[in-house]
Amino acid sequence: MTETTGYSGSGFVHVKNPHLDSMEEDILYHLDLGTKTHNLPAMFGDIKFVVVGGSPNRMRAFAQFMQRELGLGAGEELPDISAGSDRYAMYRAGPVLSISHGMGIPSISIMLHELIKLLHHAKCRDVTIIRIGTSGGLGIEAGSVVITDRAVDSSFRPRFEQVVLGDVVVRSTELDKELAEELLACSREIADFPTLIGHTMCTYDFYEGQGRLDGALCSFSREKKLEYLSRAYDTGVRNIEMESTAFAALCGLCGLKAAVVCVALLDRLEGDQIQASHEVLWEYQQRPQRLIAAFIRKRLGLGPAH
Amino acid sequence: MTETTGYSGSGFVHVKNPHLDSMEEDILYHLDLGTKTHNLPAMFGDIKFVVVGGSPNRMRAFAQFMQRELGLGAGEELPDISAGSDRYAMYRAGPVLSISHGMGIPSISIMLHELIKLLHHAKCRDVTIIRIGTSGGLGIEAGSVVITDRAVDSSFRPRFEQVVLGDVVVRSTELDKELAEELLACSREIADFPTLIGHTMCTYDFYEGQGRLDGALCSFSREKKLEYLSRAYDTGVRNIEMESTAFAALCGLCGLKAAVVCVALLDRLEGDQIQASHEVLWEYQQRPQRLIAAFIRKRLGLGPAH
Numbered sequence: 001m002t003e004t005t006g007y008s009g010s011g012f013v014h015v016k017n018p019h020l021d022s023m024e025e026d027i028l029y030h031l032d033l034g035t036k037t038h039n040l041p042a043m044f045g046d047i048k049f050v051v052v053g054g055s056p057n058r059m060r061a062f063a064q065f066m067q068r069e070l071g072l073g074a075g076e077e078l079p080d081i082s083a084g085s086d087r088y089a090m091y092r093a094g095p096v097l098s099i100s101h102g103m104g105i106p107s108i109s110i111m112l113h114e115l116i117k118l119l120h121h122a123k124c125r126d127v128t129i130i131r132i133g134t135s136g137g138l139g140i141e142a143g144s145v146v147i148t149d150r151a152v153d154s155s156f157r158p159r160f161e162q163v164v165l166g167d168v169v170v171r172s173t174e175l176d177k178e179l180a181e182e183l184l185a186c187s188r189e190i191a192d193f194p195t196l197i198g199h200t201m202c203t204y205d206f207y208e209g210q211g212r213l214d215g216a217l218c219s220f221s222r223e224k225k226l227e228y229l230s231r232a233y234d235t236g237v238r239n240i241e242m243e244s245t246a247f248a249a250l251c252g253l254c255g256l257k258a259a260v261v262c263v264a265l266l267d268r269l270e271g272d273q274i275q276a277s278h279e280v281l282w283e284y285q286q287r288p289q290r291l292i293a294a295f296i297r298k299r300l301g302l303g304p305a306h
Numbered sequence: 307m308t309e310t311t312g313y314s315g316s317g318f319v320h321v322k323n324p325h326l327d328s329m330e331e332d333i334l335y336h337l338d339l340g341t342k343t344h345n346l347p348a349m350f351g352d353i354k355f356v357v358v359g360g361s362p363n364r365m366r367a368f369a370q371f372m373q374r375e376l377g378l379g380a381g382e383e384l385p386d387i388s389a390g391s392d393r394y395a396m397y398r399a400g401p402v403l404s405i406s407h408g409m410g411i412p413s414i415s416i417m418l419h420e421l422i423k424l425l426h427h428a429k430c431r432d433v434t435i436i437r438i439g440t441s442g443g444l445g446i447e448a449g450s451v452v453i454t455d456r457a458v459d460s461s462f463r464p465r466f467e468q469v470v471l472g473d474v475v476v477r478s479t480e481l482d483k484e485l486a487e488e489l490l491a492c493s494r495e496i497a498d499f500p501t502l503i504g505h506t507m508c509t510y511d512f513y514e515g516q517g518r519l520d521g522a523l524c525s526f527s528r529e530k531k532l533e534y535l536s537r538a539y540d541t542g543v544r545n546i547e548m549e550s551t552a553f554a555a556l557c558g559l560c561g562l563k564a565a566v567v568c569v570a571l572l573d574r575l576e577g578d579q580i581q582a583s584h585e586v587l588w589e590y591q592q593r594p595q596r597l598i599a600a601f602i603r604k605r606l607g608l609g610p611a612h
Contacts, residue, residue: 017524026520029580030512057392084584086363087409103393104412106548110512116522154469163460164514165526165534206336206416208470214332216422216560218323220471228471242412254522274335278390 011125014255028114032084044122048095050129056089056100062289063091063098069293070094105246112250130259132288135241137264138233143284147183148200148260151244156235160249171249176257186295193287198238202245212272239264261288317431320561334420338390350428354401356435362395362406368595369397369404375599376400411552418556436565438594441545443570449590453489454506454566457550462541466555477555482563492601499593504544508551518578545570567594
């Protein structure tokens with residue numbers, strides 16, 4: 001069974017669940033929000049950009065950065081909107097919502113189900129969603145930023161397999177091509193790091209699933225690892241992470257224009273361990289943030305970044 | 307390809323990776339620890355119990371609780387050993403290490419790879435590892451605690467499929483039977499909540515994967531949902547969570563005696579939303595902690611809990 005994506009002209013988010021209408025209350029448990037306890041349209045109705053990433057500290061830093069970039073105040077503490085849950089952290093800066101999603105497909109998928117319902121309940125329109133993350137590069141310099149044109153699974157196929165009541169449903173992992181091109185155009189104004197478009201491979205595991213030789217378990221040789229990663233490279237894969245296929249599939253089905261922008265912390269053809277210093281890694285992690293800030297400023301007509 | 311489990315007589319943790327010996331340094335990136343930067347045997351060599359759970363706040367609370375239970379001090383702040391990473395949180399109280407693992411198989415598997423290498427580098431012996439978590443119950447009262455005798459996948463099979471270089475490897479999800487019985491015996495001394503042994507189903511998703519009607523997407527009827535959950539119940543499944551198969555498989559392969567103890571936050575045959583108050587949920591989440599504290603006190607010869 002294959003499902004089709006859900007873009008349409010209204011600009012609203014599409015929840016595809018006939019049961020939701022008959023619910024008296026919808027508790028977004030892992031976000032610590034709900035339709036009876038919170039006025040979601042008032043809190044979130046004007047959100048136009050949702051930026052998600054794995055780490056809660058990074059997503060707080062991004063919200064603070066956006067606050068400065070949008071001229072909304074300088075460095076005051078932003079409250080964690082989901083503070084009552086310690087599963088995810090959520091911050092807002094003007095029309096930008098910044099949310100952490102943890103690591104891996106199951107973790108991001110819980111967040112996305114509840115986020116999509118949140119955007120639906122809040123009657124948000126024309127929302128763009130971008131995942132900013134870290135990744136392992138393939139044949140690219142550490143610190144390069146990859147804009148994903150296609151999220152693929154560990155067999156290099158552009159598909160996501162979702163289990164529904166014990167059966168596998170295959171979903172498309174198409175991302176928005178125009179958005180990817182728009183982001184690439186923005187990157188040309190940021191000269192101090194390389195940005196490219198490429199395929200992104202998404203795995204269920206950081207060690208064996210990504211062919212690392214340094215996990216607690218490893219049953220393969222360095223040659224087999226390199227043979228696998230080279231095959232991935234030859235199909236167009238330029239980085240590897242752990243959320244993009246599920247992110248692309250869920251956002252596509254719900255009519256959200258979506259992009260994935262990840263920095264490579266190392267080149268996996270060279271090694272497995274992340275050995276760069278905290279300072280270097282911190283600067284790398286700011287690169288997708290700077291690119292997205294430039295994009296949002298441009299969309300809002302604010303001109304080049306400060 | 308099926309692999310066998312790795313229990314043996316030495317009591318050491320088994321890393322099954324011939325490449326590790328040739329590494330000059332091992333950086334446990336997501337734990338913010340390493341063999342060159344930290345004296346792991348001095349820091350962790352005497353650890354006998356590792357308790358893991360999804361939420362960082364809960365695992366801090368558990369470490370503080372254990373500190374009191376073991377008479378090691380009353381309520382002072384415990385430092386987060388992995389504070390330099392915001393992926394996981396780690397605390398210790400005497401011989402007990404308490405670590406968060408986030409949500410889902412990919413997230414727990416990253417932590418376990420690095421934890422198992424940590425226990426190996428630290429030369430720990432005779433370590434018992436227990437996952438304490440929250441879950442959806444099946445045909446049991448909310449607040450019941452389930453000790454897992456068998457972790458099964460969404461087709462009710464006791465197996466975990468790990469992708470290695472693009473190929474699927476099938477792993478056993480056996481847990482330690484004696485440990486489960488020992489935990490059940492401890493539970494008989496705690497009268498104020500029900501504890502039972504049952505199968506635990508592990509899924510990759512909280513919404514569609516667990517047959518919930520309240521996600522952003524839902525393509526099935528209430529009848530189909532109940533038919534699926536009833537089939538699960540009939541095979542012996544008593545609760546549903548998102549980590550147990552990978553946890554059982556990895557711990558089993560590395561020779562760690564492992565158990566899974568989860569409280570049910572609701573009965574999924576009755577509903578999908580978690581509607582209990584924060585206070586009730588907080589008390590539920592303390593139940594596995596109290597059971598594990600009683601177990602550890604007994605193992606250490608400390609007599610019944612305060």
